[in-house]
Amino acid sequence: MKKHLVILPAVAVLVAAGGGCAFFRDEATVPIEQTYGPNPTLAKPRPEWIPNINVAKATPWPEGTLPTAAQGYAVNEFAGGLDHPRWLHVLPNGDVLVAESNAPPKPDEGFSLRGYFMNLFQSQAGARTESANRISLLRDQDGDGVAETRTAFLTGLNSPFGMTLLGGTLYVANADAVVAFPYQGGATEIAAPAEKIVDLPAGRNHHWTKDVIASRDGTKLYATVGSNSNVGENGMDEEKGRAAVHEIDLATRQMRLFASGLRNPNGLSWQPDSGALWVVVNERDEIGSDLVPDYMTSVQDGGFYGWPYSWYGQHVDVRVKPQKPDLVARAIKPDYALGPHTASLGLTFNTGDLFGAKMKNGAFVGQHGSWNRAPRSGYKVIFVPFANGKPSGPPEDILTGFLSPDDKALGRPVGVAIARDGALLVADDVGNRIWRVTPTR
Template sequence: MKPFLMAALAASVSFAGAALAQDTTAGDTKAKVDNLEKLGSFKQTGVAEPAPIPQTGRRADAINRTLQKIKVPDGFKIELYAVVPDARAMAVGPNAGVVFVGTRKSKMYTVTDRDKDRVADEVKVYAPGIDFKIPNGVCFSRDGVLTVVEQNRVLAFPAAEFFYEGTDGPAVVVVKQGELIPPAEESYNHTARICRIGPDGKLYVSLGQPYNVPPKDKADLYAKTGIGGIIRMDADGKNREVYATGIRNSVGMDFAPDKTLWFTDNQVDGMGDDQPPGELNQITKPGQNFGFPWYGGGGVRTVEYKDDKIPADVVAPKAELPPHAADLGMIVYKGKSFPEKYRGGIFTAEHGSWNRTTPIGARVMFVPVNKDGTAGKPEPFAEGWLTEGGEYLGRPVDVATLPDGSLLVSDDTAGAIYRISYEK
């Protein structure tokens, strides 16, 4: 067995223990709970493998027709990589390049390009024996452990790229159901978590708060638990701490080579078509405050907190993004196949506005990052999913890079993942 597998499996045994036996989510069936316990004990579940997702047919044809309307810079091309229902956050495996895809529903998927022709050969449900609840957040450690952050639970899957071929594989409860946030704070709003494994080996998780603007009597609870912020913890769930605050709802973050953490933040609704702006922020040290709810976005004060004193240490955004465009997933581009202009810069996925008089968004944006660490002006990189008549043909959610440096874009409306590549 490969060394990374041995290390991952040993880690899973060391912190599985009682956490598995005690995970009895109210909505889970007994069979699903038993399956999670079985996986943590290296036992088979007997769950049948669901049929793969068809990659040809009317849906694929329709998506390909849409892609003919998408504009990308000269030298780039965009193609359908995979048909994936409800595709949202993506994590690319560090060993084989298998793409693990989260959703805002109850399933996850794996996407495999076996012949390496840069088009997926197989898309199938991942870990079908587990009852997921909004498994949006997915991220990999360098040694191949996949972390999945649900609405109110965190699971880890050691050696996920090795075991995904079957229905069973090691599964570990990192944060038990109901302990990521207080159960009373569960909501239907801002439920999609995201995660990253930092250069320090810790797990970073964003916790969007459920309100447009939270009531003041929630301030102490949210400050203590990290709701409306980003928390971090050891890979086994220990030593949890609040890493950053003043964040409304971040659904995209990534570490830069200098080990700072960049993130997008969706800002307050109902303040007009053209304000407040979305934000692209950079965390340079623990404990920083990014201004929400005193600010609705950028320097725009919220009505609810307009008379309240602003904390002295609020950090301003590195770049302001188009108002209400809903920038979600983002990456710092570390690939080498794109031109020099894009290296070290940031790609963001705009999901598109929902309450703007004239819709905006549904595109992939690029934000250059200068050598001094300042961010340049955001510019469209791939666009055309929003028609002139205001119809969404697709809605980008997340971005990720394949090992060859090409860019993947997920779309939960079309149910697809696209691949953007560059040819010299």
């Protein structure tokens, strides 16, 4: 350990001086396109004694600059001047709710090597600012694709993320609880106090973002909770109720484990054809630039998806001890890989008609972008076609250009949502904007 500590000041100097500096680099050996799909190429693990840091420093968008829309699409700024916009929810009248949020304060956990480098990454990535703890309402009154008004819809929250409207009640997933507020159509703010529905596992908040969605029959909520570690290194007692999707019965306010072994699940969405619940998941780190692919998958009641004992099905993670062979034996292979370290966070199915029949009911995915892969991965929004409720082809880049020519992070896409007119909305939490994508063909 002393040897590692000696180099830390030098590492800090490298990061502070560089912006976008890379060191301790483990280069990918598998072409990135082979790491997507139902049967990705899986390299051999290459354990790292220190995280494979390759940070893209957060840098503001130059005036007049936009992300790059793929051929056949156009992009415009729907709203700007936001404070870390993370997640989106479109209300029935077309108003757009945006959660402006950042991580809650962390307790003093003492020194750890991984924690040291994670703090360096977060500082470079622009993720160390105080949370606005706000949900804002954006309104495009004249339908020109630009929000004319922005109001503070809800304030005083605790690192809010997911939102779902059910009848006259808006549910919000804070970092530590699901809370509810009365909602009336057309309202531009809510002054009523929060009503707590259930507590959610919090504590260290290694993964603090939590999503929530209502069941189609309106009787239940589903909420995501990410793990408190990379692979359980803080002890599995710290992981109770985490790395999971929970089901919440609204009549009794009882919560039960719905699916587990999902390291950092986000982006809950109902697949329109099958009716199945889908989620995107950030997988584990520190076994190389080629592993492990993030993924999206349908979520089975009672399903176990491997974390921390195995990855991408039943590939055992030898770092985790003691192992649990009985759990590994029933670990479910995910439906569709989304590339290693892409930090895929946003998921929404294209239920609108604007993008045409070929893209109907397919998935848009917001990939926040890697901090520990060489070369960098993610930093884009992709589309995955679906047929009969299942992914049916390779991904298509929809929105790129979030990395500058000199390798700075101008933006990092997170939440994606379908506007009332069918356009795609993208929350850019580093660029502090909401982008709007439409087809031109």
